[in-house]
Each structure stands twice: as structure tokens, then as C-alpha cells.
Amino acid sequence: MKVYLRKAISMLLTLLAVSFIVFAAFEIIPGDAASSRLGSNATQASVEALRHEMGLDRPFLLRYFSWLGGCFRGNLGTSYSYHMPVAGMILEKIPITVTLTILSMLLTMAVSVPLALLSAKYANSRLDRAVYAGNQFLMAVPSFFLGILMTWVFGMVLRWFKPGGYVSYKKDFGAFLGYLILPSVAIAIPKCAMSVKLLRSAILSEANRDYVRTAYSRGLSTMEVLYRHVLKNALMPLITFWGMAVADMIAGSIVVEQVFNIPGLGRILLTSIANRDYPVVEAVILLIAAVVLLMNLLVDLLYRRIDPRLRAE
Amino acid sequence: MLLECKDFGIEFHDHDRPERAVEGVSFSLDAGEILGIVGESGSGKSLTALAIAGLLPRKKLKKEGEILFDGQDVLRMDRKALRELQGDEICMIFQEPMTALNPTMRIGLQVEEALRIHHREMDAAARRERALSCLADVELPDPEQVYESYPHQLSGGMRQRVMIAAAMVGGPQLLIADEPTTALDVTVQAQIIKLLQKINRKEKVAILFISHDLSLIRQISHRVLVMQNGRLVEQGEVEEIFEHPCKDYTKQLLSAIPRVEL
Numbered sequence: 001m002k003v004y005l006r007k008a009i010s011m012l013l014t015l016l017a018v019s020f021i022v023f024a025a026f027e028i029i030p031g032d033a034a035s036s037r038l039g040s041n042a043t044q045a046s047v048e049a050l051r052h053e054m055g056l057d058r059p060f061l062l063r064y065f066s067w068l069g070g071c072f073r074g075n076l077g078t079s080y081s082y083h084m085p086v087a088g089m090i091l092e093k094i095p096i097t098v099t100l101t102i103l104s105m106l107l108t109m110a111v112s113v114p115l116a117l118l119s120a121k122y123a124n125s126r127l128d129r130a131v132y133a134g135n136q137f138l139m140a141v142p143s144f145f146l147g148i149l150m151t152w153v154f155g156m157v158l159r160w161f162k163p164g165g166y167v168s169y170k171k172d173f174g175a176f177l178g179y180l181i182l183p184s185v186a187i188a189i190p191k192c193a194m195s196v197k198l199l200r201s202a203i204l205s206e207a208n209r210d211y212v213r214t215a216y217s218r219g220l221s222t223m224e225v226l227y228r229h230v231l232k233n234a235l236m237p238l239i240t241f242w243g244m245a246v247a248d249m250i251a252g253s254i255v256v257e258q259v260f261n262i263p264g265l266g267r268i269l270l271t272s273i274a275n276r277d278y279p280v281v282e283a284v285i286l287l288i289a290a291v292v293l294l295m296n297l298l299v300d301l302l303y304r305r306i307d308p309r310l311r312a313e
Numbered sequence: 314m315l316l317e318c319k320d321f322g323i324e325f326h327d328h329d330r331p332e333r334a335v336e337g338v339s340f341s342l343d344a345g346e347i348l349g350i351v352g353e354s355g356s357g358k359s360l361t362a363l364a365i366a367g368l369l370p371r372k373k374l375k376k377e378g379e380i381l382f383d384g385q386d387v388l389r390m391d392r393k394a395l396r397e398l399q400g401d402e403i404c405m406i407f408q409e410p411m412t413a414l415n416p417t418m419r420i421g422l423q424v425e426e427a428l429r430i431h432h433r434e435m436d437a438a439a440r441r442e443r444a445l446s447c448l449a450d451v452e453l454p455d456p457e458q459v460y461e462s463y464p465h466q467l468s469g470g471m472r473q474r475v476m477i478a479a480a481m482v483g484g485p486q487l488l489i490a491d492e493p494t495t496a497l498d499v500t501v502q503a504q505i506i507k508l509l510q511k512i513n514r515k516e517k518v519a520i521l522f523i524s525h526d527l528s529l530i531r532q533i534s535h536r537v538l539v540m541q542n543g544r545l546v547e548q549g550e551v552e553e554i555f556e557h558p559c560k561d562y563t564k565q566l567l568s569a570i571p572r573v574e575l
Contacts, residue, residue: 210412217366218400218427218479228426232417307417308463 011293018289019071019282023064026278031165033054033080067279077279081272086279089268091289092159095169099262100179100257101249103184108191108245112238116199117182117226123204131196138193147186147259154182164261183260187253191245198241202234209233232306239306241297247292315383315519316342316365316485323360323543331375333523335543337362338378344486347513347520348550349534351527351566357543358523364388364492365521366405371491381489392427400427414464421460424448424479431483433521447478447517450515451508470501471518474508481512488512489521495527506533527570531555539563 034050035042051057058066070077076086099220119131155163161182167175206212207230215225254266265284272280304310323335335357342348351357365380367387380387382403387395404427407413414423425444428435435443441460446449448456451474464472472492480488490509495503510533513520524530531550532539536556539546539562547560558564 174486209340210407210409213368214407214413214476214479215415215426216399217368217405219396219398219430220400221396224430229415229418292511309416309465 007297011297013278013288014275014293015286015289016068019068019286020064022061022282022285025280026276026281027060029276031276033278034182036276037081040113043077056064056082067282079272079280080277081275082277089280090265093263093265094269094287096262096267097250097257099169100180100184100253100264101246102175103180104187104191104249104253105242105246107184107188107243109232111188112192112195112199112299113231116196116203117231119200120203120207121222121226123200128200131200135193135197139197141190142255143186143190143253144255144259146189147183147256150182150186151259158174160274166263170267175207179260180262183253183256183262186256187249191249195238195241195245199234199238202237203230204229206234236308237305239299239302243295247288247295250291251288290304315344315346316521317381318361318365318378319376319381321361321364321380321388322378323357323368324375325373326375327373333543335364337555338540338543338545340545340548342487342519342521344519345513345517347510347522347533349533350521350523350527350532350540351530351537352540353525355542356540358540359491361540362405362489362521362523365487366403366489367399367510368405397431400485401431401483402485403487403489404483404485405489405491406473406476406480406485406493408495410469410476410489410493410496411464413476414472416464418463419460420464420467420475423446424460424475424482427479427483433462438463443482444478447482448475450481451475451478453467469497470504471561473497473501473505477505477508477512480567481516484516485517487521489523491523492525493522495524495526502529509533527555527566539566 032051033056034054034056035047038047038050048057067077072085076090077091078084079086082089115131119128122128151163154160161179165180169176203226212225212229215229220228250265253264253268254270256262257264257266260271265287268280269284271277272284318338318340321335322333323336325332325334338357338361340348340442350361352358360369364376365382365387367390369376369382376388378388382398385394385405387398390398414420421441422443424447425440428440428443429570432440445456445460448459453459453474458473459475464475467475476493478486488509493509494505497505506529509520509522512518520533521532522530524563534551536549537551539554539560540550546562547554554563555567558562558567
């Protein structure tokens with residue numbers, strides 16, 4: 001219990017540090033919300049007046065702590081460019097990015113585990129070498145390029161879907177899911193390639209362990225040995241990678257969202273940075289940081305679940 | 314005759330030149346007998362054991378001669394027929410009890426695994442009952458608790474007992490023990506030897522006991538094979554070999570045993 005309390009406190013401190021760094025970054029980069037709203041033709045005096053009106057002329061630390069105080073009272077502030085409460089804006093985007101991440105993760109898991117098992121079972125066969133070559137290639141191709149390629153092939157040549165025809169989840173959840181399939185494939189492919197590579201080599205190194213020989217001595221078939229004994233032990237490095245992958249998908253699907261015209265968290269983050277709309281940027285970044293921290297915690301818990309030796313303490 | 318090894322040999326083909334690891338080994342083992350194989354490391358004793366258990370790698374290696382178990386040739390059997398024997402009729406325990414068990418699987422499931430494969434008619438409750446009685450047979454205190462434990466919670470001696478319980482669970486005819494006590498303390502060694510002798514008497518299981526330790530071999534075996542450089546040097550009744558060795562190599566081995574004069 002004490003361990004979890006310590007973890008919770010350190011997570012909170014991390015989030016505080018992240019929020020401060022983001023705030024500081026906006027101090028350093030040129031331009032602010034007032035000048036970006038008025039555009040480049042505005043006079044110095046009008047920018048100054050707006051800055052005063054928005055409270056941007058107050059000292060840096062004062063602004064940070066007044067924003068922070070608001071956060072603790074559950075008020076994430078108001079967007080400078082959309083004039084809407086930030087909390088509501090973000091809440092509306094979360095289901096989109098989360099759905100995209102879940103779909104991508106499910107695809108990654110469902111495809112990579114059987115493929116790695118096959119590849120390991122027939123190590124150095126033609127199949128294994130083909131998977132290896134495919135993996136090397138797909139790991140090197142960025143998601144957004146795959147996205148562009150898929151939009152062209154499936155959207156424009158085959159006409160299986162309408163490029164840019166995003167449907168809101170509020171309007172038609174089925175159509176929304178359908179539209180997200182291709183983007184999630186684009187996100188999943190490089191992750192999947194990496195997962196196959198990691199799991200295959202973990203399986204092959206586990207396969208030389210003594211307990212595997214014991215399992216064979218009991219009359220198990222190769223597939224039974226792999227599924228019942230090796231897989232669980234070989235899953236550890238993969239779980240670490242998957243934890244990172246989820247965090248990466250929440251934060252890093254920006255470009256894929258852009259390619260497929262999906263109004264998710266990535267999109268709102270990009271426009272808000274351009275508008276120097278720091279309440280929104282702060283909220284999105286904090287959300288991403290929280291996801292990263294939570295994923296680390298989850299990976300930790302899964303480790304304990306899988307390996308009884310870690311449960312000892 | 315339970316096991317008959319006729320002119321058995323192994324040649325490795327994983328380097329430029331073929332390498333002979335075992336050559337012209339012939340012996341037999343009766344049901345219920347304890348046969349010891351003694352030899353230095355590299356004498357081919359463990360390879361012979363692995364071959365009988367059907368655990369030799371399938372590639373880059375040539376097997377010669379025959380190993381007949383109940384009249385069937387283990388070396389040329391198809392994999393499926395071999396798996397029918399493994400864990401049911403032929404079982405094996407290994408040198409390293411610390412690593413021979415799966416670290417992420419509860420002891421109970423590992424002990425009853427052979428039943429899952431070979432006795433599909435048994436339900437979970439029946440398997441558990443059989444596993445618990447095997448754990449009790451190998452003299453583990455509190456079998457219920459051991460059943461729920463993970464390997465890292467047990468000592469080396471306890472793990473080797475668990476390995477023996479897992480091997481005996483299907484009631485095999487042959488138990489191959491490859492240096493089963495080498496990694497253990499001397500006191501634990503003696504306990505494991507006693508346990509193997511008791512199991513041999515009670516369950517009528519034949520034991521192929523492999524060791525480099527002459528005093529252990531003398532203590533447990535009915536008959537002994539002496540191996541050197543992949544060949545059989547000498548074989549015979551245990552007292553005969555130890556009291557009247559014929560071959561020079563056996564004499565040298567025996568003279569290397571430190572004696573404590575009282």
C-alpha cells in the first residue's frame with residue numbers, strides 16, 4: 001500500500017513538473033495569444049491593450065500559479081482562440097483518440113503474437129525470412145506515409161472509403177468506427193512489425209531454457225510448449241514495448257490524424273500551439289503525460305502478474 | 314527386457330567435419346532394475362540418456378544403431394508415437410532443479426502436466442488429487458502448499474523432489490536421472506538417493522542413473538556401465554565392477570576415489 005502511495009505522489013510531482021515546463025516553453029518561444037489573435041498587421045498598441053485585457057502582461061509566475069490554482073479547483077481555463085472551456089473541448093476529443101488507440105493496439109496484438117509464434121516455430125525457414133524482411137521494411141516506413149499510401153490505394157483507386165469523410169461518433173458510431181479502421185492500420189503496422197521482432201527473439205532465447213526441455217520430456221508438442229510455457233515468459237519485453245506504444249499512439253497519432261482528417265487530440269494540439277493557446281496545450285500535454293505515467297504503472301502491475309518472483313516484496 | 318540399446322552411436326554434423334560423440338554402445342535394462350552409467354564429462358553418458366528420452370535435437374546429427382523400448386525403436390519412431398511414450402512411460406529428471414521448472418507456472422500445474430497430455434479422461438479434480446499424492450510420495454511436507462507454490466519459493470532439494478513427483482505422475486516404466494544430485498548439498502544428495510531407491514522398490518520403476526560420482530553409483534545401482542570418450546568400457550554387476558575391475562580405465566577411476574582411513 002505504501003508503495004502505491006509513493007507512486008501516486010511521484011506521479012503528481014511529475015505532472016506538476018511537466019505543466020511548469022510547458023508554461024515556461026511558451027515564455028521562451030516568440031509570440032503570444034494576443035499577437036496571434038490580432039494577426040501580423042496589428043499595431044503594437046492594440047496588441048498591448050489585448051494583452052492587458054487577457055492578463056498576459058502579468059508576471060510569468062503569477063500567471064502560472066493562478067492557472068495552477070484553477071486546475072486544482074477543477075477549472076482548466078478557457079481557450080483563447082475558441083472562447084470555450086478547455087475541459088469540455090478536450091473531453092469531446094478524448095473518445096476519438098482513445099478509440100483510434102484501442103483499435104490500433106488490438107490490431108497490433110492480434111496480428112503480432114501469432115505471427116511471432118509462427119516465425120519462431122519455423123525459425124530460419126523461408127516463412128521466417130519473409131516475415132523478417134517484411135518487418136525490416138515496415139518498421140522503417142513511417143505511419144503517415146502508410147496513411148497517405150492507403151488513402152490513395154483504398155480511397156482513390158479502389159474507392160472503398162471516402163478520403164476525409166470522417167463521421168462524428170455522436171452522429172453514427174458504426175460509421176465512425178469504420179472510418180477509423182484504415183488510420184488504425186496505418187498506426188498499427190510499424191508497431192506490429194516491432195512487436196513481432198521483439199517477441200520472436202524473446203521466444204527463441206527462452207526456447208533454450210532448461211524448463212523447455214522438461215516440457216518436451218513430458219510429451220508436449222512444439223506448439224503446446226510454445227503456448228503453455230514459452231509465451232508467458234517471453235511476453236515481458238513485449239509488454240514494456242506495448243506500454244510505450246499506447247502512450248506513443250495517444251500522443252503521436254498527430255500526423256496520422258492530420259492525414260486522415262480526424263479531429264482528435266493531435267489536431268487540437270497542433271492548432272493550439274500555432275495559436276499560442278496555452279490553456280489548451282497545457283491540458284492536452286498533461287493528459288498525454290498522465291497516460292504515459294498510467295501505462296508505466298500498468299506495465300509494472302502486469303510484470304508482477306506474470307512473474308511471481310517480482311511479487312515477493 | 315524393458316530397454317535394449319544395440320550398437321548405438323551419435324555423429325554430430327554441425328561443424329566442417331563430422332564428430333563422433335558416441336559409438337558402439339550396447340546394453341540392456343530390465344524392468345524394475347537400477348542401472349548406473351558412470352563416466353567423466355564428455356564420455357557420452359548424458360547424450361545416451363537424452364537419446365533414450367527422445368530429447369536429442371533432430372537436426373545436424375546422425376543416429377546409429379537401435380534403442381528399443383518395449384521392442385519399439387525410439388530413434389526411428391515418428392514424433393507423435395514418441396510423444397506418447399514421453400512423460401508417460403519414459404520420464405526424465407535433470408541436473409539443474411533450479412532451472413528445470415518453469416518459473417511462471419505453479420508447481421501443481423507442472424506436476425500434473427503429463428496427466429493433461431496422456432490421460433485426457435481425468436478431470437481437474439482427479440489430476441489434482443493424483444498430483445498431491447505424488448507430492449506426498451516424494452516426502453514433501455505440506456503437499457497442498459507446495460502445489461500452490463512457484464518454483465522460486467522452494468529450495469533446490471525440494472525442486473528436485475517436485476521434478477521426481479512430476480516424472481512419476483503418469484506411472485512410468487523408466488525413469489532417467491541425469492546427474493540428479495550434482496547441483497545439491499551432500500545431505501540433500503543422500504536424501505534424494507534414498508528417495509529414488511524407495512520409489513524403485515515401491516513403484517517397480519526402472520531407473521537409469523547417470524553420474525560422474527562413483528560412490529553414488531555404487532550406492533544406488535544394481536548394475537553399472539562405465540563409459541569413456543563415447544564408448545562403453547566395461548559393464549557388470551555393481552560389486553563385480555567395484556571389487557574386480559577388468560579394464561585399466563575402470564581401475565584408474567576407482568583409484569581416484571579419495572579414501573578416508575579410520
